[in-house]
Amino acid sequence: MSVYVFGHRNPDSDSIVGAISISYLKNQVENEEYIPARQGDISAETEFILDKFDGKLPMLKTSVAGEKVFIVDSTDKIHFQDDIDEATILGIADHHKLGDLTTDTPLEAWIRPIGCSNTVVYEMYKSYGVEIPKNIAGMMMMAILSDTVIFKSPTCTKVDTKAVKELAEIAGVEDYKKLAMEMFIVKSAVDGASARDLNTRDYKEFNMNGTKVGVGQLEMVDITVLEPREEELLEDMRKMKEENGLHTVLILLTDIMKEGSKLLVVSDDESKIEAAFNTKLQDHKVWLDKVLSRKKQVIPFVQPQF
Numbered sequence: 001m002s003v004y005v006f007g008h009r010n011p012d013s014d015s016i017v018g019a020i021s022i023s024y025l026k027n028q029v030e031n032e033e034y035i036p037a038r039q040g041d042i043s044a045e046t047e048f049i050l051d052k053f054d055g056k057l058p059m060l061k062t063s064v065a066g067e068k069v070f071i072v073d074s075t076d077k078i079h080f081q082d083d084i085d086e087a088t089i090l091g092i093a094d095h096h097k098l099g100d101l102t103t104d105t106p107l108e109a110w111i112r113p114i115g116c117s118n119t120v121v122y123e124m125y126k127s128y129g130v131e132i133p134k135n136i137a138g139m140m141m142m143a144i145l146s147d148t149v150i151f152k153s154p155t156c157t158k159v160d161t162k163a164v165k166e167l168a169e170i171a172g173v174e175d176y177k178k179l180a181m182e183m184f185i186v187k188s189a190v191d192g193a194s195a196r197d198l199n200t201r202d203y204k205e206f207n208m209n210g211t212k213v214g215v216g217q218l219e220m221v222d223i224t225v226l227e228p229r230e231e232e233l234l235e236d237m238r239k240m241k242e243e244n245g246l247h248t249v250l251i252l253l254t255d256i257m258k259e260g261s262k263l264l265v266v267s268d269d270e271s272k273i274e275a276a277f278n279t280k281l282q283d284h285k286v287w288l289d290k291v292l293s294r295k296k297q298v299i300p301f302v303q304p305q306f
């Protein structure tokens with residue numbers, strides 16, 4: 001029986017590359033066939049990575065009842081297929097807070113508070129003594145550079161920078177920072193994108209003690225290009241809130257050069273968000289200096305408000 005490997009809904013590069021890198025590793029060391037999968041469409045950023053390093057698009061897998069699975073880049077039930085409870089989870093590789101998924105059988109869990117799931121996978125390769133193929137090394141390197149915002153994110157550790165350097169060597173990439181900037185420029189493209197496209201480009205919902213909160217993030221090299229569209233984004237956030245029965249929708253417009261985020265807020269109670277960040281909103285917006293990471297600088301402060 002095959003094992004499907006996939007990351008969270010609305011997959012980012014870490015989820016897609018993680019499915020590929022874990023599957024390859026497992027196929028070297030186990031008898032069962034591991035198959036890279038995904039829960040949705042890939043982003044322009046991920047497409048850039050797959051193109052550059054000759055990566056194959058993982059298969060779409062939106063139902064997993066009765067299947068064996070290995071999950072990457074989240075352990076929150078809300079981020080997986082509706083029938084994930086009916087799958088057998090063989091393993092996890094992740095770098096987020098521990099979520100609410102449970103299992104009936106023993107599993108392997110590789111979870112570390114570092115910058116990227118692919119850094120965790122890199123350590124798995126080391127631990128198994130499996131050589132990383134050149135193209136997979138390139139993709140893993142790009143996933144780490146994406147998740148750590150080229151090492152600028154507070155989630156980035158020495159383990160991540162060391163992994164990138166070694167992976168760059170295997171992949172034969174000399175100037176990995178330059179290649180990462182190219183990737184972020186691709187990621188920053190907003191022309192022709194609807195407000196909903198932008199709000200959901202990297203969007204996750206969280207169950208905060210029974211209250212649903214949606215948090216999206218756009219990482220860009222210059223967020224001022226979105227200034228004329230902020231009202232339109234807020235208007236669409238109000239729609240998302242209604243459609244999905246959310247208490248709050250937050251969108252982070254993250255400027256990777258200025259190293260901070262403009263937070264857009266639509267909420268039943270804005271005072272909770274003001275309290276979370278110890279700030280005052282103006283017209284449903286506020287600039288949060290140095291805030292680059294949703295998992296480390298946003299969720300841990302918003303969650304206690306609920």
Ligand code: MN
Nearest residue numbers: 012014015073
């Ligand atoms: Mn992710």
Ligand code: MN
Nearest residue numbers: 014073117147
């Ligand atoms: Mn990740």
